[in-house]
Amino acid sequence: MKILVTAKRVEDPESKIKVKPDGSGIVQEGLKYKINPFDEIGVEEGLRLVAKHQGEVVVVSIGGKEVQEQLRHALAMGAHRAVWVNHTGPVDQLGIAALLQKVVEKEQPDLVILGKQSIDDDQNQVGQYLAEFLGWGQATFASKVESMESEQEKNKVPAIVLTADKKSVQVIREVDNGLATVECQLPAVVTTDLRLNQPRYASLPGIMKAKSKPIEELTPAKLSVDVTPAIQVLKMSAPPARKAGIKVADVPALVEKLHNEAKVV
Amino acid sequence: MPIVLIVAEQQPDGNLRKATLNAISAGKQLAEKAGGELHIALVGKDPAKVADELKGYGAKAVHLGAAAELEHYLAETYAPAIAALAQELKADYIGMASTAQGKDLLPRVAGRLRAAMATDVMAINGSGADITFTRPMWAGNVFADVKLTTPVKVLTLRATEFPAAAGGQGAAEVKTFSPKVEASKTKFVDFKEVKSARPELTEARVVISGGRGTKGDFKEIEGLADDLGAAVGASRAVCDAGWVPNDLQVGQTGKVVAPALYIAAGISGAIQHLAGMKSSKTIVAINKDPEAPIFQVADYGMVADLFKVLPELRAELAKLK
Ligand SMILES: Cc1cc2nc3c(=O)[nH]c(=O)nc-3n(C[C@@H](O)[C@H](O)[C@H](O)COP(=O)(O)OP(=O)(O)OC[C@H]3O[C@@H](n4cnc5c(N)ncnc54)[C@H](O)[C@@H]3O)c2cc1C
Ligand SMILES: Cc1cc2nc3c(=O)[nH]c(=O)nc-3n(C[C@H](O)[C@H](O)[C@H](O)COP(=O)(O)OP(=O)(O)OC[C@H]3O[C@@H](n4cnc5c(N)ncnc54)[C@H](O)[C@@H]3O)c2cc1C
Numbered sequence: 390m391k392i393l394v395t396a397k398r399v400e401d402p403e404s405k406i407k408v409k410p411d412g413s414g415i416v417q418e419g420l421k422y423k424i425n426p427f428d429e430i431g432v433e434e435g436l437r438l439v440a441k442h443q444g445e446v447v448v449v450s451i452g453g454k455e456v457q458e459q460l461r462h463a464l465a466m467g468a469h470r471a472v473w474v475n476h477t478g479p480v481d482q483l484g485i486a487a488l489l490q491k492v493v494e495k496e497q498p499d500l501v502i503l504g505k506q507s508i509d510d511d512q513n514q515v516g517q518y519l520a521e522f523l524g525w526g527q528a529t530f531a532s533k534v535e536s537m538e539s540e541q542e543k544n545k546v547p548a549i550v551l552t553a554d555k556k557s558v559q560v561i562r563e564v565d566n567g568l569a570t571v572e573c574q575l576p577a578v579v580t581t582d583l584r585l586n587q588p589r590y591a592s593l594p595g596i597m598k599a600k601s602k603p604i605e606e607l608t609p610a611k612l613s614v615d616v617t618p619a620i621q622v623l624k625m626s627a628p629p630a631r632k633a634g635i636k637v638a639d640v641p642a643l644v645e646k647l648h649n650e651a652k653v654v
Numbered sequence: 655m656p657i658v659l660i661v662a663e664q665q666p667d668g669n670l671r672k673a674t675l676n677a678i679s680a681g682k683q684l685a686e687k688a689g690g691e692l693h694i695a696l697v698g699k700d701p702a703k704v705a706d707e708l709k710g711y712g713a714k715a716v717h718l719g720a721a722a723e724l725e726h727y728l729a730e731t732y733a734p735a736i737a738a739l740a741q742e743l744k745a746d747y748i749g750m751a752s753t754a755q756g757k758d759l760l761p762r763v764a765g766r767l768r769a770a771m772a773t774d775v776m777a778i779n780g781s782g783a784d785i786t787f788t789r790p791m792w793a794g795n796v797f798a799d800v801k802l803t804t805p806v807k808v809l810t811l812r813a814t815e816f817p818a819a820a821g822g823q824g825a826a827e828v829k830t831f832s833p834k835v836e837a838s839k840t841k842f843v844d845f846k847e848v849k850s851a852r853p854e855l856t857e858a859r860v861v862i863s864g865g866r867g868t869k870g871d872f873k874e875i876e877g878l879a880d881d882l883g884a885a886v887g888a889s890r891a892v893c894d895a896g897w898v899p900n901d902l903q904v905g906q907t908g909k910v911v912a913p914a915l916y917i918a919a920g921i922s923g924a925i926q927h928l929a930g931m932k933s934s935k936t937i938v939a940i941n942k943d944p945e946a947p948i949f950q951v952a953d954y955g956m957v958a959d960l961f962k963v964l965p966e967l968r969a970e971l972a973k974l975k
Contacts, residue, residue, distance in 0.1 A: 400792070402793075402925075402926065405795075406792040406793075406795040406796060407795075408795075408796055415792070415796060481770060482761075482770075482771065483768070483770060483804075486765070505907075506907065508792070508793065508906070508907075509791060509792055510791055511773065511774065511790060511791055511792070511793070511906065512771075512772075512773045513757050513761070513773050514761040514764070514771055514773060515761075516761075517729065517758065517759075517761030517762045517765065518761050518762075518764065518765040519765075520729075520730075520762065520765075521733065521761075521762045521765030521766055522765055525839060526730055526838070526839035526840035527729055527730065527758075527762065527840065528840065529729070529757075529758045530754065530758070532900065535896075536894070536895060536896025537894045537895065537896070538895065538896065539896075559843065563754070563900050563901065564754040564755070564758075564845075564901075565671075565753055565754045565755070565901060566665070566666070566847055566848055566901060567845060567846050567847040567848045567899075567901065568845070568846045568848075568900075569842070569844070569845045569846075570842075570843040570844050570845075570846075571728065571840050571841065571842055571843055572840065572841050572843050573839060573840045574839040574840070577839070577840070582900075582907075583890065583893075583894070583903075583907060584893065584894060584900060619770035619802065619803045619804045620770045620771075620772070620800055620801070620802055620803070621800065621801040621803060622798050622799075622800050623786060623798075623799045623800065623801055624798070624799045625791070625796050625797070625798050625799075626796070626797050626798075626799075627795075627796070627797070628790075628794060628795070628796075628797050628932075631932065631937075631950075631951050631953075634937070634949070634951075634952045634953040634954060634955060635953070635954060635955070636949070636954075636955045636956070636957060637954050637955070637956055639956075640956075640963060640966040640967050640970050641970055643938065643954055643956060643967065643970075644967070644970045644971060644974070646954050647915070647936070647938070647954070648974060651915070651935075651936040651953065651954075653860070653914050653915040653935070653936050654882070654915070654971060654974065
């Protein structure tokens, strides 16, 4: 199986995000960057699938030269090689999906795994756009029934199941009020949810090996994609702060407040 | 005249998903601001089941597309049907509630129409051709005003930010159409519903959520929820451990709730959790650690052991009755 996995560079989910006073963006100083957590889950799932069925995991990221850090991280986890689409400046989801479409057409993978959403823009769109552009099936919000403490998880069993004829995958999707299972003909697009797997740590030998793994460089021009954004981010602002609350000493005091002040019970 | 098309959603039992009503009122607001008219679309095996209900929300027309092939929801079969209808109506805006289905389906519709899209819209600003949308980024740490510049614009609407549309606003014209049906490379296998007698998390007036501090013991949380007719929620840590079903996760990457009362017990208050409950009207936090960040958003905080507080709270509340 050849699997293409995306690796977006995002702010560390632990970092404190502050808006610049002029609303033009966020304060960059002091921020740490990581691979989007959902993409890390995608890399892990890709590695589990090729461990079981043979093949190759190719990881792709779009951005300036700094995104090579996230590509190296995925390579250190065990991905085989990387594609870097070198682009600085704004691009929207339509642009990202159009670039990925070209990379897919070049690489011809059996499966593309993306995160369900980036934890910076929180748009939750790119996988679905890409599936539509390619005319492929999509299984978003991929999850599994077993918990993170299960035997299956400990043994790194892939949650995405290749059917007996190897022509489709079965995917369990996390949706409202339960879990839906779908079967997609390959090639297909899958987007990951949180409970698909627990990503591995990169080992020291993995990190050493990653240094010599190849990163191919492409550009929007080489891929003939116009990435002029159709979404303009006009202004950013901080959300309204909640007014400071109080600590209550005991349960009767709490109930008194809820009953007489907040009037919610 | 600008056309706003809101896509309705049926639950597995065929009833209308409540968040559709919030999307309809957002659609109405958008139509008013843009100087246009509101249309509602529903496709599926039996959309007629909710036709009478959909008629009453003040739309110009309700468009129902029934086809046997649409029995089970799949983005791949629903997207062509919705996109073709939108083209026929010359819709300028296509919106749907930010449910799992809305988030799965609308980007695919947008892809088909080469339209730009804004997810989780919280507010609609401006008027006429100059409309912008406010949406959250970075787990709600940032609100961004965005403008979509493609001819067709696609949105998912955050249900907690728009009131539910009220019925009884005249009778919209109900039109049936035969939806465009395309072969699908994906097939539906099954749906395992998590059934609960409690109210839906996103619709409940009161939500009681438990975190890792419960150590998986949800007895008192569920008891309190049942006493108050409340829904049960959870942090990611709890869902990851498999203590409660996944779809109870509240937060940036789970459900967004805004009940009248939200009680968080044994939840630290990570930014990703806050993103899903910060707009609740009244927030109560019960946590052993006085430094827990949850106290920064709580109206009433109690630094205490939840296993001691919850039974006491149930007894004290019982006295009110
Ligand atoms: C300086 C700057 C300026 C910007 N200007 C604009 C602008 O003018 N208009 C605008 O709309 N947006 C702008 N953006 C944001 C834009 O670049 C988004 O990050 C991009 O559109 C992807 O959207 P998303 O991450 O929300 O996608 P989602 O749909 O949330 O992401 C889903 C998945 O898509 C994949 N993915 C997304 N982006 C990448 C990537 N770069 N490489 C690899 N995989 C990826 C990931 O797997 C991710 O998990 C700007 C960002 C920066 C840093
Ligand atoms: C990409 C990404 C997405 C995420 N999405 C979400 C999301 O949507 N929703 C979400 O919730 N999280 C999300 N998270 C996880 C989030 O960062 C936190 O890890 C998580 O919310 C912590 O859960 P918790 O508060 O239950 O556990 P902890 O942080 O471990 O807190 C447990 C708390 O319980 C208290 N406690 C312990 N025992 C008792 C007792 N007996 N009585 C009272 N208090 C007690 C402790 O003092 C502590 O504050 C996400 C993380 C990432 C990286």
